[in-house]
Amino acid sequence: MSSVPLPILFIMGVFFTFWLILRKFHRLEQKKRALPALDAYLQANGQTAPRCHACDADELKDEGLTHGKDERRIVSCARCSTLLYRIDPQA
């Protein structure tokens, strides 16, 4: 038997799990914020209308950056869910 009481181990396990979830969420958040604007995306991929650069689908979906009503939109592929570009309301 280890000398660390079981409840302490349990609490540590819970905190570690939360830390992992938060870290994953934070990375996804950073990835979204680092996405190019539509103009830059089109230019980088030589496109005139936005398509998915991963699977070439033209069916895209957009969601708010932080929540559903966020005016900063993140556009991703409706077929393969690749993050594509962002739309800023002031741009």
Ligand SMILES: [Zn+2]
């Ligand atoms: Zn795709």
